[in-house]
Amino acid sequence: MIxxxxxxxGWILLGSISxxxxxxxxxxxxxPQVPFFLLTIWCxxxxxxxxxxxxxxxxxxxKYAKPLVNRLENLKHHPKQKAQKINGSTISGVDIEISLSIPISDFCF
Structure with missing residues (x-):
């Protein structure tokens, strides 16, 4: 009980501080204020x-949060899909970064 x-x-104190x-x-x-308010709601x-x-x-x-929560729950239950999505997005992000960092004039002869 105690x-x-x-x-x-403790939750009241943490929620008040956030x-x-x-x-x-x-x-x-x-x-930033959003993480503090989200922590308050959670508390x-x-x-x-x-x-x-x-x-x-x-x-x-x-409308807005439930689809995100469902997507995160699916990723939690299927770690291989999570790894593939992370690797795919990392590779495509690196490709975009490399393509943007090379000037077009270097390819013109």
Missing amino acids: IKLVLKL FVGGIIGMLLPVI ITKISPRFHNWLLRNPLYI
Whole structure:
């Protein structure tokens, strides 16, 4: 019982600190605010099952975040596909970088 209370207070403290960090990030352009607000939402979902259920039923979550979460879950269950996608994107990124770094005038004779 005491451990649950300490954990709940820890989540509240972490969520509050991250919320203040997000507010500071809104005021100062050097500090990003989005990670702080995402951490705040995550902490609140750990504290309140009611908020967690509301968030999962929210139309914006269903429209934008749920497809991303499903895609990440699929990559977690299929690590070979993950490695292939990472290797493919890395190779194509290197190809693009190399092709952009070589001036066209070097190929003209």
